[in-house]
Amino acid sequence: MAVRRPHTTPSSTSTTFTDLGVPAALTEALAAGGITTPFPIQTATLPDTLAGRDVLGRGRTGSGKTYAFALPVLTRLAASTSPRRPGRPRALILAPTRELATQIEATIAPLARALSLRTLTVFGGVSPNPQVSGLRAGVDILVACPGRLADHLKTGHARLDAVEITVLDEADHMADLGFLPVVRQLLDQTPRSGQRLLFSATLDAGVEVLVRRFLTDPVTHSVDSSLSPVAAMSHHVLHVSHDDRLPVLVDLAAAPGRTLVFTRTKRGAKTLTRRLVAAGVQAVELHGNLAQSARDRNLLAFSEGSAKTLVATDIAARGIHVDGITLVIHADPPVEHKAYLHRSGRTARAGAHGTVVTLMTDDQVGDVRELARKAGIAPTTTRLRPGHPLLTRLAPGQRSFVTPPVDHPAVTDTSRHDRSRRNAKPLSSTMPHAGSVSPHGTSSPQSGSGRGGRTAAAAPARSSGAAAFSARTHVGARRGSR
Incomplete structure (x- = not known):
């Protein structure tokens, strides 16, 4: 069962990314992009994710979930001594659609470059050859749609045994689109000792199955119910x-x-x-x-x-x-x-x-x-x-x-x-x-x-x-x- 830890979200004027434990190299890269104040979902989850805990984060769309999981991924890989190896990503971010995968990578890439980390997107509908070349060259952060990643695993172009941190974004949408069987197969190939983060707008039955099977003693943070009205x-x-x-x-x-x-x-x-x-x-x-x-x-x-x-x-x-x-x-x-x-x-x-x-x-x-x-x-x-x-x-x-x-x-x-x-x-x-x-x-x-x-x-x-x-x-x- 997920641990629901009570928390108080500080006001936007009293909390900074530095206060939450984000390294200086990342706060400087964020500031260069005009991002200086964390959103509530980031304020709530970053202390736990940066500490290495498995986290279940719920926030409605537009709440800032991408940075909530991108920052701990980048922080962990920057501090790790594991080398970059061909076909064996060090971090895996699963997304349900091509457009979402592309935009996640676009958000992360400038921060990754500041830390000398390499990113790659993998999804269907395009030629797999450039993706195979990117995997062969070695990648730190792989942002992937489940189906195409499963194809690369079957052909031997990718392995997930070196993944240190795994993220499932829009997990409820994964369930809606019928991706859960493939997602389970992929997660089964990541090390059980790795950190796992799951972010979703809603926590439906399909998402709960993933939580019980793959997250270890997770902390749950819910910021804005999916049904709560948006004042603006x-x-x-x-x-x-x-x-x-x-x-x-x-x-x-x-x-x-x-x-x-x-x-x-x-x-x-x-x-x-x-x-x-x-x-x-x-x-x-x-x-x-x-x-x-x-x-x-x-x-x-x-x-x-x-x-x-x-x-x-x-x-x-x-x-x-x-x-x-x-x-x-x-x-x-x-x-x-x-x-x-x-x-x-x-x-x-x-x-x-x-x-x-x-x-x-x-x-x-x-x-x-x-x-x-x-x-x-x-x-x-x-x-x-x-x-x-x-x-x-x-x-x-x-x-x-x-x-x-x-x-x-x-x-x-x-x-x-x-x-x-x-x-x-x-x-x-x-x-x-x-x-x-x-x-x-x-x-x-x-x-x-x-x-x-x-x-x-x-x-x-x-x-x-x-x-x-x-x-x-x-x-x-x-x-x-x-």
């Missing part, structure tokens, strides 16, 4: 007709700042992205049907600001961390409250304010009401049409629109559908009602706006893309994956 996050439900869904989305997404829009299916994300682009919104898509290079390119465009709107499936609910997401829109309301909370957690991160909007049609009223109850929120519900003044309050600022190139897929796709609108049939996998959803519900450095192109005071009442999209909305969809 406001929740709104917009009750709209099917025909008004896209015009309302266009209005909100065309405002300054970064907007993250969630759909249920991969096809829905692709279709909605094309409709937004055709309406003049700078949008990119993120879902499992994209090649890894396209996923990386689109996420980079969103994070750097060349695309202000990202349309994604639940692959982005916990796998991305982009500063300055001011608005999250549930174009397809999820059924499970955990999915709602994780999606919504992409905004209001690190103390910033954020707004969460759920679009709801008449047939979704009961589902959305139950979703809000289970999520522990009391959203403001408003029935509205395009042009309603609330849209400007939810997403303030001048609306901006750009004209996509004539050869852009959004333009050709919209033109094709405009020519056949009289015979258009509902597209089942574009924007299904909540009753057919089956969703599967960490941290950039502790921290956009303006859009290029022509501007307008408000979103167009109806673009050709909006019309085509509105003619193809709802009907129950087949179950799809991210």
